[in-house]
Amino acid sequence: MNNDNNELKIDLTPYGSGTASASSLLNEHQIILDNAGVGICFVLDRRIQRCNHQFAQIHGYASADDMRGMTSMSLYPDAASHKALGQAAYPILARGERYQTERLMRRQDGSRFWCRLTGKMVEPSQPEQGSIWIVEDIDEQRKASEELKTLSHYQQLILDHAMVGIVFLQNRHVTSCNRRFAEMLGYTPQELQGVSSRTWYPNKDRWEEMGQYYGKFLAKGLSFRTEIELVRKNGKHIWCDVCSKAIAPEDPSQGSIWIMLDVTDRHASEQALLDAHQALEQRVEERTRKLEQVVSDLHHEIEERILAEERIRHLAQHDGLTGLPNRDLFQQRLEDHLEQSRARGEQLAVLFIDLDRFKHINDSLGHHEGDILLKSIAERLRQAIDGDNTVARIGGDEFVVMLPNIRSDREIENAVTALQTALQPTLNIGLHELRISCSTGIAVFPADGATPQTLIQHADTAMYRAKAQGRNRFQFYNHQLDREQLERVELENALFHALKHEEFELYYQPQVDIKTGLIDGAEALIRWNRPDHGMVSPGSFIPLAEECGLIGDIGDWVLEQACAQMHHWQQNGIHLRVSVNLSALQLEDPDFCEHVADCLQRYGLEPDQLELELTESILMKHVDQTTSLLSQLDAMGVHLSIDDFGTGYSSLSYLKRFPLDKLKIDQSFVREISVDQDDAVICRTIISMAENLNLKVTAEGVEEAQQLALLAEFGCHQYQGYLFSKPLPASELLALYQQQQREAAQVYVI
Ligand SMILES: Nc1nc2c(ncn2[C@@H]2O[C@H](COP(=O)(O)O[C@H]3[C@@H](O)[C@H](n4cnc5c(=O)[nH]c(N)nc54)O[C@@H]3COP(=O)(O)O)[C@@H](O)[C@H]2O)c(=O)[nH]1
Numbered sequence: 016m017n018n019d020n021n022e023l024k025i026d027l028t029p030y031g032s033g034t035a036s037a038s039s040l041l042n043e044h045q046i047i048l049d050n051a052g053v054g055i056c057f058v059l060d061r062r063i064q065r066c067n068h069q070f071a072q073i074h075g076y077a078s079a080d081d082m083r084g085m086t087s088m089s090l091y092p093d094a095a096s097h098k099a100l101g102q103a104a105y106p107i108l109a110r111g112e113r114y115q116t117e118r119l120m121r122r123q124d125g126s127r128f129w130c131r132l133t134g135k136m137v138e139p140s141q142p143e144q145g146s147i148w149i150v151e152d153i154d155e156q157r158k159a160s161e162e163l164k165t166l167s168h169y170q171q172l173i174l175d176h177a178m179v180g181i182v183f184l185q186n187r188h189v190t191s192c193n194r195r196f197a198e199m200l201g202y203t204p205q206e207l208q209g210v211s212s213r214t215w216y217p218n219k220d221r222w223e224e225m226g227q228y229y230g231k232f233l234a235k236g237l238s239f240r241t242e243i244e245l246v247r248k249n250g251k252h253i254w255c256d257v258c259s260k261a262i263a264p265e266d267p268s269q270g271s272i273w274i275m276l277d278v279t280d281r282h283a284s285e286q287a288l289l290d291a292h293q294a295l296e297q298r299v300e301e302r303t304r305k306l307e308q309v310v311s312d313l314h315h316e317i318e319e320r321i322l323a324e325e326r327i328r329h330l331a332q333h334d335g336l337t338g339l340p341n342r343d344l345f346q347q348r349l350e351d352h353l354e355q356s357r358a359r360g361e362q363l364a365v366l367f368i369d370l371d372r373f374k375h376i377n378d379s380l381g382h383h384e385g386d387i388l389l390k391s392i393a394e395r396l397r398q399a400i401d402g403d404n405t406v407a408r409i410g411g412d413e414f415v416v417m418l419p420n421i422r423s424d425r426e427i428e429n430a431v432t433a434l435q436t437a438l439q440p441t442l443n444i445g446l447h448e449l450r451i452s453c454s455t456g457i458a459v460f461p462a463d464g465a466t467p468q469t470l471i472q473h474a475d476t477a478m479y480r481a482k483a484q485g486r487n488r489f490q491f492y493n494h495q496l497d498r499e500q501l502e503r504v505e506l507e508n509a510l511f512h513a514l515k516h517e518e519f520e521l522y523y524q525p526q527v528d529i530k531t532g533l534i535d536g537a538e539a540l541i542r543w544n545r546p547d548h549g550m551v552s553p554g555s556f557i558p559l560a561e562e563c564g565l566i567g568d569i570g571d572w573v574l575e576q577a578c579a580q581m582h583h584w585q586q587n588g589i590h591l592r593v594s595v596n597l598s599a600l601q602l603e604d605p606d607f608c609e610h611v612a613d614c615l616q617r618y619g620l621e622p623d624q625l626e627l628e629l630t631e632s633i634l635m636k637h638v639d640q641t642t643s644l645l646s647q648l649d650a651m652g653v654h655l656s657i658d659d660f661g662t663g664y665s666s667l668s669y670l671k672r673f674p675l676d677k678l679k680i681d682q683s684f685v686r687e688i689s690v691d692q693d694d695a696v697i698c699r700t701i702i703s704m705a706e707n708l709n710l711k712v713t714a715e716g717v718e719e720a721q722q723l724a725l726l727a728e729f730g731c732h733q734y735q736g737y738l739f740s741k742p743l744p745a746s747e748l749l750a751l752y753q754q755q756q757r758e759a760a761q762v763y764v765i
Pocket residue numbers: 524538539540541552553554557570573596597598658659682715716717718735736737738742
């Protein structure tokens with residue numbers, strides 16, 4: 016045997032050595048054998064010659080002696096394996112080499128176990144010297160290894176079939192990965208082996224940023240989870256749910272494990288969901304906004320409707336021009352206050368206010384200025400009454416005032432005075448300075464009436480009386496006034512009757528040429544021969560006829576009569592121009608010109624035989640309309656004159672604009688011409704102005720020779736008045752005219 020340290024030392028006893036040193040050596044060997052950690056046996060002719068205790072123990076025998084002489088065959092599971100080992104080992108052993116193998120062996124109890132066998136020939140050149148076998152029980156190790164193998168196989172299976180991608184990184188480089196991971200990124204696992212994780216990041220910055228981020232977690236042994244966007248081999252971006260943990264937190268060099276799940280679809284779904292959600296939210300927001308808009312529009316509409324209703328209510332209850340309460344509202348308030356007054360036993364006064372000469376002013380200035388005037392007056396009245404009292408406008412220039420809780424007539428008079436005083440200051444309307452006064456009627460609850468209607472009506476009646484007494488007056492109602500009102504209504508009816516029953520008559524006042532003193536015209540003036548009343552002056556029924564609309568028919572009758580009269584005179588060789596007074600209402604008739612032309616034609620008259628007299632106020636009303644009408648009349652050849660000139664507000668520019676022939680100086684200026692310097696100046700100015708405008712001038716109301724002398728001195732052309740003659744029936748005028756003609760002829764003869 017050689018002396019290799021690891022070699023088995025052969026027991027020499029069977030070979031008969033009896034020396035002490037040999038014996039000591041053998042003892043040492045025996046000690047080594049008995050205490051060796053492995054089983055050792057010496058086999059000769061495939062029989063166990065000797066073995067140590069460990070060997071016996073490994074094979075399930077109580078002692079080495081029990082095994083001595085046993086065939087090695089009994090150590091194998093079967094003969095075949097015994098034979099196979101021999102066949103495998105012999106050639107190697109024969110070459111003197113060590114043979115090592117791991118085999119399944121059999122224990123004494125028949126159980127199998129794994130052994131590592133290491134054999135060596137004692138003397139390869141002399142196989143008959145047998146072989147030494149070292150046996151290690153590796154059954155546990157082998158099983159563990161098997162288990163490990165199985166385990167790692169299972170692990171590999173798990174890794175390979177895992178639905179998630181798994182990668183092991185060291186220093187951010189792939190040490191291994193499963194198929195799914197590679198698939199996720201579009202590589203094979205082999206392609207990824209050893210590559211940097213940078214490969215699947217969109218860019219370097221993102222890779223570094225992530226490294227810093229998760230590095231902190233991994234270093235602390237924490238796992239972390241996130242979703243990141245990665246790039247596949249083909250450049251397509253995917254989203255991954257990533258979970259990572261360090262393999263050994265205490266040793267970062269061992270790297271980390273990453274489990275990844277491709278959540279691109281989920282991400283896309285989520286994104287789609289998010290987009291849909293956002294779109295929905297947007298739609299909801301939009302709808303909400305629209306709804307809010309609709310709601311706001313609705314609110315707006317409701318507010319507007321409320322405002323409109325308020326406006327309508329306001330309009331329905333207020334006067335559009337002055338903003339004052341109207342008759343309805345006034346009556347409502349009066350009703351309420353009457354109830355209170357009744358309950359408290361208080362008195363209440365209603366004032367009916369009518370502006371003096373408003374119609375005249377309104378017609379003269381025009382409606383626009385008239386409206387401004389009314390507004391100013393309304394404001395003054397409103398300011399002049401106490402807060403609790405109501406002032407309302409119930410007609411053109413008619414206002415009513417309610418004074419509740421009145422204790423005495425004096426209190427009412429004070430209120431009326433306050434109102435009159437408020438109107439006193441001059442009003443500047445356009446270029447005009449106007450003074451306005453009012454007539455006031457007063458009715459008191461309960462003495463003069465118990466209902467709003469009665470009180471207003473009685474105050475109105477009282478107002479008429481106040482007006483009849485002159486301007487700027489007030490009058491308390493009494494029952495006598497009712498009678499007067501009744502008379503007014505009766506008069507109105509009588510007027511209708513008069514027209515129907517030919518109670519009217521035309522008188523003619525001669526118009527005399529101042530230079531010759533001869534009649535050269537006449538003014539037709541209506542008279543009413545009222546049965547049981549005598550001759551009624553037009554001054555007392557023309558205004559009423561204008562108010563009740565009868566003036567149109569009366570005017571037609573006058574024109575017809577005047578033309579008929581001229582025709583008659585003409586038949587008798589008398590050619591007198593007759594002037595006829597016109598009312599505003601007549602000019603509003605669109606057929607007026609035709610009517611005049613027709614009348615002239617029917618009576619065979621030349622148009623210049625007729626003169627139409629218009630007051631300034633009529634002229635100034637609807638200037639454009641009047642201008643056109645007058646132009647038509649002028650074109651026909653009819654003469655036109657301004658009556659009562661000087662009392663109105665006509666301006667020079669209008670005088671130039673109208674096709675006029677004559678101005679008639681109002682008798683109020685003529686009356687005082689010889690005593691009042693101002694009137695004289697006015698007359699002189701009118702005459703001189705007419706001269707400049709190429710107009711003739713007639714002076715009205717000439718009663719005295721002195722007046723006539725002055726007018727003649729100022730250059731006036733014509734006059735009419737009691738000095739020469741009062742208005743006369745047609746027959747008397749004819750007689751006067753003929754007498755004058757006769758006298759003139761006599762003078763001529765003389
Ligand atoms: N639309 C119509 N109006 C008419 C008509 N007829 C008359 N009238 C207008 O009625 C007003 C009163 O007229 P009357 O009572 O006839 O008075 C006229 C004369 O009688 C009066 N007059 C004439 N001379 C004198 C005088 O010397 N002194 C004096 N005190 N009075 C006098 O003046 C009136 C004439 O007015 P006028 O028309 O302004 O020239 C009166 O406004 C008539 O216009 C009619 O048919 N239609």
